[in-house]
Amino acid sequence: MTELTRLSLAAARKGLDDKAFSAVELTEAYLGAIAAANPKLNAYVAVTDDQAREMAAASDERLAAGKGGPLEGIPLGIKDLFGTKGSHTQAGSHILDGFKPEYESTVTANLWRDGAVMLGKLNMDEFAMGSSNETSYYGPVINPWRGEGSNLDLVPGGSSGGSAAAVSAWLCAGATATDTGGSIRQPAAFTGTVGIKPTYGRCSRWGVVAFASSLDQAGPIARTVEDAALLMTSMSGFDPKDSTSADLAVPDFAAAVERGVKGLVIGVPREYRMDGMPEEIEALWRQGLEWLRAEGATVRDISLPHTKYALPAYYIVAPAEASSNLARYDGVKYGLRVSGKDITDMYELTRAAGFGREVKRRVMIGTYVLSAGYYDAYYVRAQKVRTLIKRDFEAVFADGVDAILTPATPSAAFGVGDEDMKADPVKMYLNDVFTVTVNMAGLPGIAVPAGKDASGLPLGLQLIGKPFDEETLFAAGRVIERSAGIDFSPKVWW
């Protein structure tokens, strides 16, 4: 049965159509894999087996009737940030203890509409704040990958660490994830998986627990570019319940995957060549450009002059919005309540017990930068920087560039409990240095596994596209995937 879990999403879907196996068999295979692996990897915080079996049985009925949807019978893992009706939805936090919403997020509802099966809820950094999945109330997720000859537990990246680990370790055929500063692309790069953050507004935010509303965007993590495209086609679409959702038709993203890069202009931003960047990352970047050039793309040096301000500005805007978005977790309506002598005491005790250190840190930063007397110096200026970053990209795209290639992360996955990062949160924040600009500008970005570092750990490249031009990213991402030709299967140790 484990064989079934090794199929790509596209292959599994075809197998279901060909009646090579049933949706129930496919789901059972995944449930078995989860039961075996989760105690070690901690990728799932809740497994919804009963629901999975029911959904799979319903899929089999639809398949038998010839009414299978695009994702009919495909077992998926759902990041704990998505509201799923009647099941565990806690955003990796203690403060949402016991919370089970009475509603289904638009993105997951779209997936169920297309026939997908929910296996369970995936671990994540608390409220999507983190780059290692170590801030989760449910404990860290362990990366299925280990360095060659090493027994050291590595992080899967974050905040969608559970999603990336589960996809990489064959614990689901694909997963939903979200990306506010790199939370899809960085964990994808750390686990040898494909992750795309769509253009802001492409996927509805309705029913997804908010971190930083102007930056949050849902997207898939999958084992192949094609699988990511299939998932994104289902997840996307205009939603009148989200005022920031884009009223645009959703293309068939899978149809764009084999389009190639002939004639495309690929930009190489000089500002992304950081001091002290490891040579293997540099080499991988050059290799990626070679692959694209070999398939008919033109490579052009470009400049995005405000890049260096992106990370500091991001760490003002995102915490500011978060401090306000997280005000609703006050012990009054749902989730954790720690009673106190009066209402203020109750608020303080509840929030002190319910939020972890990183969330508290960001709520405090956000509260500070919005305070009277500091607002103009921090928040307003950060928003101006954001406009400048956006203009940098607009200028380059207006100049004929179709997509931009950069490294996805400054390094491969690091160890769980890394002392350096623990001592200095800014070191952890630097993980997002190549990815935050994309969120600040609202652009689409895809991370594709492209190589391995000296110890055999996956490394990813990032492609950044024009607004609502995810199709070019899938096409170019596929060229990198194909050219690399590497099997990104972790060695099973769990």
Added chain:
Amino acid sequence: MTIIDTRTPHRKSFIAGATGDWEIIIGMEVHAQVTSESKLFSGSSTEFGRPANSNVSFVDAAMPGMLPVINEECVRQAVRTGLGLKAQINKRSIFDRKNYFYPDLPQGYQISQYLDPIVGEGRVLLDMGEETIEIGIERLHLEQDAGKSIHDQHPNMSFVDLNRSGVALMEIVSKPDLRSADEAKAYLSKLRTILRYLGTCDGNMEQGSMRADVNVSVRRPGGAFGTRCEIKNVNSVRFAGQAIEYEARRQIDILEDGGTIDQETRLFDPKLGETRSMRSKEEAHDYRYFPDPDLLPLEFDDAFIAKLAEGLPELPDEKKARFIAEYGVTAYDAMVLTLDRAGADFYEAMAKGRDGKLAANWFINEFSARLNKEGMDVTQSPVSAEQLGGIVDLIGKGDISGKIGKDLFEIVWAEGGDPAEIVEARGMKQVTDLGAIETVVDEIIAANPDQVAKVKDKPSMIGWFVGQVMKASGGKANPQAVNEILKSKLGI
């Protein structure tokens, strides 16, 4: 913000202190609940008086991942109100979050408008006796109402009712142009009249759908503005007047004793008729306003505004001017007639094609007075405009006297019916038969020789004879005819 003083200090509104005169400066922030079927950012009903927590959606309860979506009707209502206040309409405005913790504020922030409101500067005209004064409007913005905390249901817990949570409010901010409690009261009343004409707020202060925060300071006439105190949540026009008078006196007493005013928020206690401190400036919240990232800037075009302008009803100031011109009523009567739209419509229906002045007298002195006595409004009147017009017709034609008219009004009020038919059937018609009147006059003169002698010296005594004749005729004699016949018979 620089405050510009638009008013000339006027002696009649000064308050005398121990050390000389003082002038009160008042500005108001009125919260008016928008008349709409559903809430500002959710589809929940706004119906008043439902059981607790029955008008609550996931958005109103701030469930994780819920997002606000603007209710276009509330936007239209705000624009209509702006047009009614002759104000600038901003085609682009921004919703901001006002952050603070309170159990009846589920999101932990109120969605409001801060730097870029939907409506800018406008004006309201007030009739103060002979004078019409103009009060500046600073802005109008849209915001969410909070829920309600209930503290008397449990010994050590509070309950929260979210029915109001998310209901749309318009905050209408005046400039500090008001100079007395009377002006402030007139402003609130006029604003309420305008909102009711527009149908954008029901103006029911006792139900809380309109409430005022009153800013009060005092100064030497024409001097620099003083430090102000804000009196929160005043819920009647009368209380606003009382609160201002108390607060001005309190501030004057402090200043005359050599003290200084602390900028603070105060509450008015209607039972004691006084204001007391709620929180000082130091305790004021830092609301950390910032643009709500869940909402795009609110934008519309000129056509949107033009369409709303077209559908606007005639407003009280315009109606008043037209009544003066068309019906020949006095400015005061026109003001009274236009106090509410239904009343003005009623008046107009009864006055059309009749003597407008007589109709106005009847509407104000008889009809409105009677409605007030019964605690009814014009829509509940048992007497229709046509019936009241019929009574006015009979008086105008001289078929009945004004006094009989009052009796007739009572009959129509109680029993209904066509006034002309009632007069006919019950023999209430005025006697204009001069012969019949002459007979009565002759009898009265013959029976009262002493009075006849006196009236020669004192012609004003004719009133006594008129009274006698009217009494004898059961009030039905035409008083004008009686007068003339008496004059000729008595030789005066």
